[in-house]
Amino acid sequence: MIDPGGEPEPMAEPEPEPVPAERPAGWRGVVEAVDQQVDEWFDHVRGQPALDGVAKVITGLGDHGIMWAATTVWRARHTGPERARAVRALAIAGVESTIVNRSLKAMVGRSRPDSVGLELTAAGVPVREPTSSSFPSGHTLAAFCAVTVMSQRGDRGGNTLLFASASLVGLSRLHLRAHHASDVVGGAAIGIALGLVGRTLL
Numbered sequence: 001m002i003d004p005g006g007e008p009e010p011m012a013e014p015e016p017e018p019v020p021a022e023r024p025a026g027w028r029g030v031v032e033a034v035d036q037q038v039d040e041w042f043d044h045v046r047g048q049p050a051l052d053g054v055a056k057v058i059t060g061l062g063d064h065g066i067m068w069a070a071t072t073v074w075r076a077r078h079t080g081p082e083r084a085r086a087v088r089a090l091a092i093a094g095v096e097s098t099i100v101n102r103s104l105k106a107m108v109g110r111s112r113p114d115s116v117g118l119e120l121t122a123a124g125v126p127v128r129e130p131t132s133s134s135f136p137s138g139h140t141l142a143a144f145c146a147v148t149v150m151s152q153r154g155d156r157g158g159n160t161l162l163f164a165s166a167s168l169v170g171l172s173r174l175h176l177r178a179h180h181a182s183d184v185v186g187g188a189a190i191g192i193a194l195g196l197v198g199r200t201l202l
Helices: 027-043 049-075 081-108 138-150 156-175 181-199
Strands: none
Touching: 027 156, 027 181, 049 081, 049 138, 049 156, 081 138, 081 181, 138 156, 138 181, 156 181
């Protein structure tokens, strides 16, 4: 355009396009790529009231071992050695998972996933806001530690139910974007390892 004085107006410079952040090379880059891909998969189901509500309830039950205390009651429904074993299993799993989880979180200090763009329905279920390090997923670690210690040889149905419950806890953490996928996988692996150690103490 030309102003009344006949001088052409200077053309506005185009804004530079944002440059995507480069991923670290090596295994860190692979982990970040997998984390991002898994989060994108969950984005397709976030925002649905029923699924959001279920994820919040499962996460809530995983808080402070509520789900595993209930599992102990179920395992201890029969009197005798089985009841004593269930109580010992809960105590061992609780001590192991708490000590290891807190120690690893303090050492790793990983940031939680970015909540920007996260769309979840209220679903009438409050969820505690996480403040600790992201790795490992404490809910998942405690869940898999507990079910590994509490599993019993020959009880295929009961063991399947236990590990399915632990898996749902991990999935709920991903759905709520409380953790990266690698946090959950790491928590499950560490929890199982701790559970196997705990079984030797029963």
